[in-house]
Amino acid sequence: MQTLQVDLGERSYPIHIGQGLLTQSHLLRPHIHGKRAVTISNTTVAPLYLDSVQNALEGFTTSAHLMPDGEEYKTLDTCNTIFTHLLENKADRKTTLIALGGGVVGDMVGFAAAAYQRGVNFIQVPTTLLSMVDSSVGGKTGVNHPLGKNMIGAFHQPQCVIIDTDTLNTLPDRELSAGIAEVIKYGLIRDTEFLAWLDTHMAQLVGRDPEVLAEAIFRSCQHKAEVVAADEREEGERALLNLGHTFGHAIEAAMGYGNWLHGEAVAAGMVMAAEHSMLMGWITPAEVQWIRELLQRANLPIEPPSSMTGADFKQYMSVDKKVLDGSLRLVLLQKIGRAIVTTDFHEGALNQVLNREL
Amino acid sequence: MQTLQVDLGERSYPIHIGQGLLTQSHLLRPHIHGKRAVTISNTTVAPLYLDSVQNALEGFTTSAHLMPDGEEYKTLDTCNTIFTHLLENKADRKTTLIALGGGVVGDMVGFAAAAYQRGVNFIQVPTTLLSMVDSSVGGKTGVNHPLGKNMIGAFHQPQCVIIDTDTLNTLPDRELSAGIAEVIKYGLIRDTEFLAWLDTHMAQLVGRDPEVLAEAIFRSCQHKAEVVAADEREEGERALLNLGHTFGHAIEAAMGYGNWLHGEAVAAGMVMAAEHSMLMGWITPAEVQWIRELLQRANLPIEPPSSMTGADFKQYMSVDKKVLDGSLRLVLLQKIGRAIVTTDFHEGALNQVLNREL
Numbered sequence: 001m002q003t004l005q006v007d008l009g010e011r012s013y014p015i016h017i018g019q020g021l022l023t024q025s026h027l028l029r030p031h032i033h034g035k036r037a038v039t040i041s042n043t044t045v046a047p048l049y050l051d052s053v054q055n056a057l058e059g060f061t062t063s064a065h066l067m068p069d070g071e072e073y074k075t076l077d078t079c080n081t082i083f084t085h086l087l088e089n090k091a092d093r094k095t096t097l098i099a100l101g102g103g104v105v106g107d108m109v110g111f112a113a114a115a116y117q118r119g120v121n122f123i124q125v126p127t128t129l130l131s132m133v134d135s136s137v138g139g140k141t142g143v144n145h146p147l148g149k150n151m152i153g154a155f156h157q158p159q160c161v162i163i164d165t166d167t168l169n170t171l172p173d174r175e176l177s178a179g180i181a182e183v184i185k186y187g188l189i190r191d192t193e194f195l196a197w198l199d200t201h202m203a204q205l206v207g208r209d210p211e212v213l214a215e216a217i218f219r220s221c222q223h224k225a226e227v228v229a230a231d232e233r234e235e236g237e238r239a240l241l242n243l244g245h246t247f248g249h250a251i252e253a254a255m256g257y258g259n260w261l262h263g264e265a266v267a268a269g270m271v272m273a274a275e276h277s278m279l280m281g282w283i284t285p286a287e288v289q290w291i292r293e294l295l296q297r298a299n300l301p302i303e304p305p306s307s308m309t310g311a312d313f314k315q316y317m318s319v320d321k322k323v324l325d326g327s328l329r330l331v332l333l334q335k336i337g338r339a340i341v342t343t344d345f346h347e348g349a350l351n352q353v354l355n356r357e358l
Numbered sequence: 359m360q361t362l363q364v365d366l367g368e369r370s371y372p373i374h375i376g377q378g379l380l381t382q383s384h385l386l387r388p389h390i391h392g393k394r395a396v397t398i399s400n401t402t403v404a405p406l407y408l409d410s411v412q413n414a415l416e417g418f419t420t421s422a423h424l425m426p427d428g429e430e431y432k433t434l435d436t437c438n439t440i441f442t443h444l445l446e447n448k449a450d451r452k453t454t455l456i457a458l459g460g461g462v463v464g465d466m467v468g469f470a471a472a473a474y475q476r477g478v479n480f481i482q483v484p485t486t487l488l489s490m491v492d493s494s495v496g497g498k499t500g501v502n503h504p505l506g507k508n509m510i511g512a513f514h515q516p517q518c519v520i521i522d523t524d525t526l527n528t529l530p531d532r533e534l535s536a537g538i539a540e541v542i543k544y545g546l547i548r549d550t551e552f553l554a555w556l557d558t559h560m561a562q563l564v565g566r567d568p569e570v571l572a573e574a575i576f577r578s579c580q581h582k583a584e585v586v587a588a589d590e591r592e593e594g595e596r597a598l599l600n601l602g603h604t605f606g607h608a609i610e611a612a613m614g615y616g617n618w619l620h621g622e623a624v625a626a627g628m629v630m631a632a633e634h635s636m637l638m639g640w641i642t643p644a645e646v647q648w649i650r651e652l653l654q655r656a657n658l659p660i661e662p663p664s665s666m667t668g669a670d671f672k673q674y675m676s677v678d679k680k681v682l683d684g685s686l687r688l689v690l691l692q693k694i695g696r697a698i699v700t701t702d703f704h705e706g707a708l709n710q711v712l713n714r715e716l
Contacts, residue, residue, distance in 0.1 A: 142476060151441065
């Protein structure tokens with residue numbers, strides 16, 4: 001097992017990464033401060049792992065609440081079913097929620113924890129690669145609105161993150177690939193050495209080699225923890241983590257949540273950001289091609305949906321959280337391994353990218 | 359005009375109290391940091407005061423959103439109509455929300471501000487006595503759930519609070535009285551001198567004497583600001599502000615939100631807390647009677663609804679936020695002018711109070 005610390009003063013917490021951690025109750029128990037723990041999962045993950053978690057909670061007053069599986073259920077209404085469960089079970093302010101599942105579960109349970117009785121503790125137990133390397137770390141929580149992704153939410157840090165890499169054995173291939181998109185992202189924005197490592201190990205990563213997976217997760221979480229510690233509320237550097245996300249969110253929203261996986265949309269979005277960076281003269285066509293091929297080897301899409309027009313993109317991008325006071329801010333690549341947030345991009349270059357006139 | 363400061367470090371903010379403040383745009387404008395301000399009110403208050411606020415916002419990009427009036431609309435669903443308005447109007451992270459109305463509007467707009475894009479700024483412009491002296495100050499925001507009042511929410515401090523006492527001219531008598539309940543509460547929990555002043559000036563207060571009203575609001579806000587500065591997240595002293603609220607919330611929930619006004623339920627609840635304190639031997643029957651008479655002179659109820667049984671109370675009290683790890687915590691009066699939070703009360707005395715066996 002490897003352990004990382006997210007350094008946020010009195011809100012600091014550990015990330016444990018390793019095999020078979022779900023059954024190691026001594027990892028979970030010190031982070032539950034009251035008498036009651038409520039595990040919240042979905043109908044896909046619960047049959048596989050809920051029993052392990054509930055066994056590890058022996059001695060606490062426990063209950064479990066299941067939600068339907070899918071991004072399309074990441075709504076205020078589903079969140080309300082969590083509140084109803086908590087109230088029916090008379091959960092008090094010292095209750096700890098345990099989010100068992102992927103990013104949708106983690107984001108929703110985190111927001112429910114932020115809002116229930118104005119804030120209770122929660123623990124992240126991510127079971128998808130995407131949530132292990134991204135959403136379970138850093139305290140961004142929330143739900144979607146029909147008019148925009150993650151538009152309703154809170155910053156609320158977990159008490160700890162427990163990453164049991166064994167849970168990846170049951171993850172569908174498509175979701176594994178979606179997670180790899182966010183792994184590649186860390187390399188693109190801040191670590192060329194990691195990119196080279198990924199280039200060398202991509203086949204083993206896609207083939208679920210346990211040691212390669214664990215290393216990729218560890219290095220991704222390390223990046224995430226560093227960025228979050230430096231800028232918890234995304235007033236600066238943290239925005240770099242959104243490489244590909246402004247385009248990606250537009251794809252997810254336009255196609256209907258859940259049809260494109262988040263990581264798939266981010267992969268296509270990162271290609272668009274790379275193309276935009278190329279049009280700015282910052283990276284070369286060969287580098288864009290190298291990025292495309294790396295993503296393709298991870299079985300990820302490298303083009304936005306052909307049904308989306310430039311106008312579609314603009315409609316959805318105009319309400320993106322990266323918009324500040326009406327001016328669009330984009331994350332682009334100044335070079336491979338260094339991202340920047342900028343409002344100073346050529347409108348014409350953006351239009352070329354959105355209209356696929358490359 | 360009088361100005362108080364709520365002292366919370368970098369989250370500090372001013373409370374301005376006086377006549378005709380709505381039209382004084384220099385009070386509002388320095389607290390709006392982006393280009394966009396969205397005023398949110400209800401269909402009762404907007405026809406009276408929305409124009410004044412929108413005029414004061416000249417030069418900003420503005421819009422307004424109206425909600426139906428009443429505690430029964432203080433729900434996640436109504437909150438969602440705010441999010442829809444914000445997204446339809448492409449409101450970004452630097453948008454400032456302005457809550458124009460009573461406590462229901464302030465609590466909901468505050469929560470919407472806490473959750474929209476994980477947090478935007480907001481300004482409180484309370485138009486009822488209750489919200490002026492209580493809910494607009496201190497950052498408690500939230501909505502009700504059918505199973506419990508204010509069970510979904512956030513701590514989110516406003517940028518400033520603007521109290522225009524002229525808006526009380528249009529307040530119905532019943533709501534004026536409901537506000538006086540919270541004014542009396544400050545005296546009961548921490549200020550005997552203020553209680554004596556209220557005893558002397560109750561007729562003028564009920565008669566809406568402008569100077570007496572302004573003084574009562576100023577002294578109430580001073581108490582609220584002091585308590586909140588000492589204990590923002592209610593880990594200690596702030597819980598004293600809940601005198602009468604555990605009983606009161608049960609009354610509100612059992613009777614259906616909106617049938618008893620919050621202040622009315624708190625008034626009956628404070629009598630119950632006083633009776634309980636008397637059974638503990640802490641205050642005298644004569645003091646309980648003095649409290650009853652003071653509340654009665656403010657035209658407030660001094661008995662819980664006759665339809666409520668002890669079992670009804672217990673059902674609703676068991677999910678109250680003052681319950682910690684299964685043990686009920688009550689705010690009682692150690693003496694007139696000094697409240698305490700305690701789990702160490704006689705169960706028998708509580709039962710006597712709940713069953714009205716006094």
